[in-house]
């Protein structure tokens with residue numbers, strides 16, 4: 001009887017082979033509307049937008065609501081409370097309507113006492129919150145890392161395991177997406193039951209962070225796959241409306257590279273307001289197919305002129321993992337503080353209090369120095385080129401030529417480069433994917449695939465095979 005019950009439960013609960021078998025596709029509010037637009041009416045119109053724009057038919061089925069849906073405090077039972085102004089009828093009715101459109105609903109919570117935008121966190125209330133997630137019928141949980149006292153690896157993993165266990169017990173079937181901004185999550189949780197994707201680097205809110213994320217991904221390809229889960233280099237940044245945007249070339253390079261990296265693809269632009277370029281970038285089914293290839297392999301560089309790179313993992317308020325907008329507010333505050341301290345130093349000196357004046361002066365110099373440190377360690381894009389290769393089912397490979405430098409450059413993939421991509425046989429047929437154009441085949445061992453690639457973050461995507 002007991003065995004029968006367990007078997008029935010296992011059949012009812014989606015297992016790893018169903019959830020997160022391939023990278024998640026959908027939309028997330030954060031890069032688009034930040035806190036302000038997170039409210040029931042906007043979420044419902046976004047849901048309709050995903051369907052009407054055909055994105056949901058192309059696989060973008062997760063509608064993920066990021067930070068700011070919650071009230072700043074838990075209720076007396078320790079439960080999360082949806083912001084009553086933004087969700088006057090609660091959350092369940094919104095989730096139901098999103099489900100009725102054939103979409104899946106994702107929600108954001110945090111392992112600390114507060115979320116990054118100072119809403120209530122889930123620390124010490126994991127079970128209660130998992131029960132709420134189940135009652136609301138959510139399909140995806142992004143679990144962030146702000147305001148937890150556990151800054152180091154061991155404690156962070158304990159925090160994540162507590163919510164993983166709570167979900168397994170009270171909300172089975174939820175796609176669990178970790179957001180800890182560090183590459184060491186990959187070896188720690190890849191292949192572990194209950195973990196489906198994990199952020200490996202800082203927020204991608206400028207092109208330099210995209211370069212950083214890509215370079216960090218180079219070392220993590222072994223940890224991705226249908227039975228392991230996926231490295232998450234962060235969400236997509238479009239060129240249309242949105243809280244953050246990139247140039248057209250950079251935005252397309254991010255998308256095509258993310259597909260070669262088998263990364264989750266979460267749109268950061270409202271599908272109904274997208275310009276033609278973004279529609280083309282995110283709607284190209286041949287490119288989406290590369291991301292969703294059933295082998296689930298993460299691409300690696302097979303040619304690179306880039307300097308060596310070490311992952312810049314997060315530590316508390318590190319410059320390289322500080323989102324650009326936080327960096328701007330923070331440096332603005334430090335400069336203002338320095339000005340106040342300098343004025344105080346002058347006044348104290350005039351008032352005959354030299355020790356007080358000296359202290360204020362030293363603190364002012366410290367503030368200015370910290371601003372300088374923050375600037376110095378901001379991520380920067382190196383002037384280099386790469387060819388990334390992703391093996392595809394059936395023996396083809398996707399090759400992405402990327403030019404990170406500001407000037408145009410010719411990039412070549414010679415026989416050794418093609419070998420590293422697993423393309424050892426000849427002839428090889430070459431298709432320029434975005435242009436839907438076939439190139440002359442590579443017929444012998446001396447053939448080289450050469451491509452001129454625009455500077456400022458340009459790229460060209462090929463599908464190469466027998």
Ligand code: GLA
Nearest residue numbers: 030066067116117144179203
């Ligand atoms: C962190 C995460 C972002 C986003 C914000 C919300 O910075 O890395 O992706 O969720 O918090 O506050």
